[in-house]
Amino acid sequence: MALQDLSILADLNEPQRRAVTHRDGPLLVLAGPGSGKTRVITRRAAQLVASGVPARNILALTFTNKAADEMRRRIRVLGAGEGMWVYTFHALGARLLHEFGPLARVEPSFTIYDEADRLRLIKTAMQACEVGEHLIQPQAVQADISRAKNRLQTPEQYDIGSGFVEDRTVRRVYAAYEKLLEKHNAVDFDDLLMRVAIVLRDHPEIVERLNIRFRYLLIDEYQDTNHAQYLIADYLSQQHENICATGDPDQSIYAWRGADLGNILDFERDHPDAVVVRLEQNYRSTGNILRVASRLIAANHKRKVKDLWTENEPGGPVRVWSFAEGRDEAERIAATIAEQCADERAYGDFAIVYRINAVSRGLEESLRSRGIPYRIARGLEFYNRKEIKDVVAYLRVLVNPADALALLRIINTPARGIGATTLGRLREIAAERGLALIDVVARAREFPKLKTAVRKLAAFTDLLERLRPCVERRVSDAVGDCLRLSGLEASLEEERESGGEDRLANVQELVSAAVRFEEETVEPTLVEFLERVSLVSDQDRVDETAGCVTLMTLHAAKGLEFPVVFIVGLEQGLLPHERSLKQGSRQDGSLEEERRLCFVGITRAKRMLVLSHAAERILRGSWVPRCASQFLAEIDPEAVQCESFRPAARRAPLRPRAAQEPDEDGFVRLDDQLPPNERPRERRPGRPGVFGTIESDAEPDMIELDRGDRDPRAQERSRFADWEPGMFVTHEKYGPGQVVWIRPGGGETRASVRFPTYGEKTFILELSPLSKLERGRKG
DNA sequence: TGGAGCGTAATTTTT
DNA sequence: TTACGCTCCA
Numbered sequence: 001m002a003l004q005d006l007s008i009l010a011d012l013n014e015p016q017r018r019a020v021t022h023r024d025g026p027l028l029v030l031a032g033p034g035s036g037k038t039r040v041i042t043r044r045a046a047q048l049v050a051s052g053v054p055a056r057n058i059l060a061l062t063f064t065n066k067a068a069d070e071m072r073r074r075i076r077v078l079g080a081g082e083g084m085w086v087y088t089f090h091a092l093g094a095r096l097l098h099e100f101g102p103l104a105r106v107e108p109s110f111t112i113y114d115e116a117d118r119l120r121l122i123k124t125a126m127q128a129c130e131v132g133e134h135l136i137q138p139q140a141v142q143a144d145i146s147r148a149k150n151r152l153q154t155p156e157q158y159d160i161g162s163g164f165v166e167d168r169t170v171r172r173v174y175a176a177y178e179k180l181l182e183k184h185n186a187v188d189f190d191d192l193l194m195r196v197a198i199v200l201r202d203h204p205e206i207v208e209r210l211n212i213r214f215r216y217l218l219i220d221e222y223q224d225t226n227h228a229q230y231l232i233a234d235y236l237s238q239q240h241e242n243i244c245a246t247g248d249p250d251q252s253i254y255a256w257r258g259a260d261l262g263n264i265l266d267f268e269r270d271h272p273d274a275v276v277v278r279l280e281q282n283y284r285s286t287g288n289i290l291r292v293a294s295r296l297i298a299a300n301h302k303r304k305v306k307d308l309w310t311e312n313e314p315g316g317p318v319r320v321w322s323f324a325e326g327r328d329e330a331e332r333i334a335a336t337i338a339e340q341c342a343d344e345r346a347y348g349d350f351a352i353v354y355r356i357n358a359v360s361r362g363l364e365e366s367l368r369s370r371g372i373p374y375r376i377a378r379g380l381e382f383y384n385r386k387e388i389k390d391v392v393a394y395l396r397v398l399v400n401p402a403d404a405l406a407l408l409r410i411i412n413t414p415a416r417g418i419g420a421t422t423l424g425r426l427r428e429i430a431a432e433r434g435l436a437l438i439d440v441v442a443r444a445r446e447f448p449k450l451k452t453a454v455r456k457l458a459a460f461t462d463l464l465e466r467l468r469p470c471v472e473r474r475v476s477d478a479v480g481d482c483l484r485l486s487g488l489e490a491s492l493e494e495e496r497e498s499g500g501e502d503r504l505a506n507v508q509e510l511v512s513a514a515v516r517f518e519e520e521t522v523e524p525t526l527v528e529f530l531e532r533v534s535l536v537s538d539q540d541r542v543d544e545t546a547g548c549v550t551l552m553t554l555h556a557a558k559g560l561e562f563p564v565v566f567i568v569g570l571e572q573g574l575l576p577h578e579r580s581l582k583q584g585s586r587q588d589g590s591l592e593e594e595r596r597l598c599f600v601g602i603t604r605a606k607r608m609l610v611l612s613h614a615a616e617r618i619l620r621g622s623w624v625p626r627c628a629s630q631f632l633a634e635i636d637p638e639a640v641q642c643e644s645f646r647p648a649a650r651r652a653p654l655r656p657r658a659a660q661e662p663d664e665d666g667f668v669r670l671d672d673q674l675p676p677n678e679r680p681r682e683r684r685p686g687r688p689g690v691f692g693t694i695e696s697d698a699e700p701d702m703i704e705l706d707r708g709d710r711d712p713r714a715q716e717r718s719r720f721a722d723w724e725p726g727m728f729v730t731h732e733k734y735g736p737g738q739v740v741w742i743r744p745g746g747g748e749t750r751a752s753v754r755f756p757t758y759g760e761k762t763f764i765l766e767l768s769p770l771s772k773l774e775r776g777r778k779g
Numbered sequence: 780t781g782g783a784g785c786g787t788a789a790t791t792t793t794t
Numbered sequence: 795t796t797a798c799g800c801t802c803c804a
Contacts, residue, residue: 063793090794189794621795
C-alpha cells in the first residue's frame with residue numbers, strides 16, 4: 001500500500017497533491033490549460049481506491065469517449081481500474097435508461113437517434129403539424145427542442161408565457177416529435193440525459209440507491225455541463241456530496257450547445273463548504289505563450305481569475321504575422337513548416353487551427369503543393385458515411401422494428417423499385433389504420449392501394465425474415481449477413497468496379513469494428529453494439545501520433561497540444577466570428593466565448609505560436625477586405641513580435657529585400673520569390689460588410705506607404721518613424737486598431753487606421769490621441 | 780425513379 | 795465557392 005501511495009503522489013505539485021488527497025466533501029478543481037488536470041483526476045481515483053474505497057463505488061464522468069478511454073487506461077496503469085465506472089454522460093444515460101426501463105418510458109430495445117435522424121424526424125413532425133420550413137427552419141426547431149430538453153421541459157411545459165408566437169409553433173412540433181420518438185421506440189441524445197434526470201427528480205428511492213452505489217463522483221470538463229447534466233450530477237451526489245468537479249471556465253466553448261458556464265462558476269454557491277483547488281502552474285507552454293494567453297483571457301468578465309505561471313523558459317516571442325491576402329498566409333505557413341521539417345521538427349509537431357472549416361481549403365492547397373502530409377480532423381465521420389449508416393440501419397430494424405427512420409432508409413437501399421409513391425401510400429395506410437410502418441409493409445397484400453408494389457414489398461419482407469436470425473448470432477456475423485443478403489455488398493462492389501469510390505472498404509471496416517467489439521465485451525449483444533455505434537464520434541478517432549500536420553477547427557483542438565501552433569484568420573468577423581458581434585441576439589456573452597476559443601487555441605502551443613491575419617481573403621467566393629481581430633490588440637505586446645509580409649510588387653522600391661535571404665529569425669521572405677505572374681493582382685475590394693464591419697470609403701490597401709514616396713530622413717526625425725502598416729495602435733476614443741497606411745510629410749504624418757467596430761479612419765498623427773500598442777516589426 | 784438544373788444560404792458540433 | 799434541397803423532365 002505504501003508503495004502504491006508513493007507512486008500515486010509522485011511528481012505532484014502542492015495544489016495537485018491537495019486535490020488528489022482530498023477525501024470527502026465537494027471539491028472544485030480549477031485547472032488551467034496544461035496544468036496536469038487529467039493526471040489529477042486519475043491519481044485521485046487511484047488514491048481513493050488505495051485508501052480503501054471500492055472501485056465500483058466510484059463514478060467518473062467525461063464528455064467524450066476518448067477522454068473516458070484515456071482515463072480508464074491511466075487509472076488501470078495505476079493499478080486501480082477494475083470495476084470503476086468510467087463513462088461519458090451519454091453512455092451513463094443509456095445504461096441507466098436500460099435499468100430504469102418503464103420508469104423512463106422506453107423499451108429495452110430502444111434506438112438512439114443521432115443528429116441527422118433527429119432532424120429528419122423533426123421535419124416529419126413539422127409536416128404532420130403543417131408547419132412549413134419557410135416559417136421556421138427545422139434546425140431552429142431542433143435547437144429550441146434541445147434547449148427545452150436540457151431544461152427538462154416537456155412539450156406541455158415548453159416556454160409557458162414567453163409570448164413569442166413562434167414558441168407556440170415549436171411547442172406543437174415538439175409534441176409531435178415526441179410522439180414520433182415514442183412510436184419509433186427511440187430516444188435522441190438529449191433524452192439520454194433528460195429522461196434520466198426526470199426519473200431521478202421523481203424517484204427519491206432511486207436517487208438513494210444510486211448514491212449508495214456511487215459514493216464518489218468525479219466529473220471532468222465541468223464547465224461544459226448543461227443543465228440536465230448538472231442535475232444528474234447533483235442527484236448522484238445528493239447524499240454524500242462527494243462530488244469532485246474539474247474544469248476551467250476559460251475553456252468553456254460549448255455554450256452555444258447548451259453548456260452552462262454558471263454550473264462551474266456557481267459551484268461554491270451550490271456547495272458552500274467546497275474545497276477549491278486552483279491548478280495554475282502550466283507545464284506545457286513557454287512563458288511568452290502563456291503571457292499572451294493570460295492577458296487575452298483577462299479581458300473576460302465571466303470567469304474565475306487564475307494566475308497562470310510556468311517554470312518553463314520564456315521561449316521566443318509569439319509571432320503575429322500580417323499578410324496582404326489569405327493565400328500569402330497559407331503559403332508562408334507551408335513554407336515555414338517545410339523549412340522547419342528540413343531540420344529539427346517532424347510534421348506531426350505542427351497544428352494549424354482556424355475558426356471555420358471553410359478556411360482550410362487554401363491551407364490544404366499550399367501544403368499539398370509542397371508535398372507536406374496533413375490530415376484534417378473534420379466532423380465528417382466514419383459512422384456518418386452513407387454506406388455505414390445503411391448497414392447500421394439494417395441492424396437497427398432487426399433490433400427495433402418500430403424504428404421507422406431506419407426502415408425508410410433501407411427499404412429501397414439498394415434500389416428495389418420502391419419509390420416515393422409507394423412510401424407515401426405506406427405512410428397513409430399506417431396513419432389511417434394506426435399501424436406501425438413495418439406492419440403495413442409486412443401485410444402489404446391486404447392493401448389493394450399498394451397495387452404493383454405489393455410484390456416488391458413482399459420480397460423485402462422476405463429479406464427481413466431471412467435476416468431475423470441475425471439478432472441471435474455473433475455481432476460480426478450479423479453485420480456480414482446484412483451486407484450479403486441485402487444486396488448492399490453487391491451494389492457497392494459494382495460501384496467500385498465501375499471506378500467509383502471504394503465504399504466497400506469502409507463497410508468492411510465496420511465488420512472489423514464489430515469483431516473488435518466482440519473481443520472487448522464480456523457479453524456482446526447487437527443492442528449494445530448499436531448503442532456503442534450511436535455514441536461514438538469522430539473526435540474519438542483523432543490520432544495524435546500520426547506523422548502529419550494537423551488541420552482543425554479551434555473546437556476540435558481542445559484538449560490537444562502541439563510544439564508548433566498556427567492560428568490563422570485572426571480577423572474581425574472570423575475570430576471573433578461575425579455572429580458573436582451582432583448585438584441584441586439571444587447569444588449574450590458570445591464574444592467572451594470567442595475569446596475563450598482563442599485562448600484555447602493559444603494554449604495548445606508548447607514551443608512556438610503564430611497568430612496570423614490577412615487584409616483580404618476569399619470568403620464565400622469573393623474577395624473581402626478584412627481587419628485584424630480585436631483579440632490581437634488585447635494580447636500582451638511585450639511577448640509578441642509582429643511581422644508583415646507584403647508581396648514584392650507592392651513593396652517600396654527604395655529598399656527591396658534580397659530574395660531568399662533569410663531574415664534574423666531564419667525565415668525566408670516568401671513573397672519575394674513569387675514569379676511575377678503569380679503575384680497578386682490589383683483588385684477591387686470585395687463587397688464590404690459581408691464579413692467584418694469595414695467602411696471601405698478609403699482604399700483598404702497597403703500600397704500607399706510602400707510606394708516609396710516618403711523621405712526616409714524626414715521619417716527618422718519624426719517620432720512616428722517606426723510606425724508601420726500592420727502594426728497595432730490604440731485610440732482614446734476608438735480603442736485598438738491597426739495601421740493601414742502611413743505617410744509622413746511637411747511636419748505632419750498622416751495615417752489611416754482600421755478599427756474593429758468603427759471601420760477605417762484617417763488621422764494626422766501629431767494631433768491625434770493615438771499611441772503604439774506593441775513594438776512593430778524589426779528590420 | 781432518378782438525374783439535371785436552379786436557387787439559396789453560409790460557425791463551431793463533446794454525444 | 796460550394797453544398798444542399800427542391801422542382802421539373804425523360
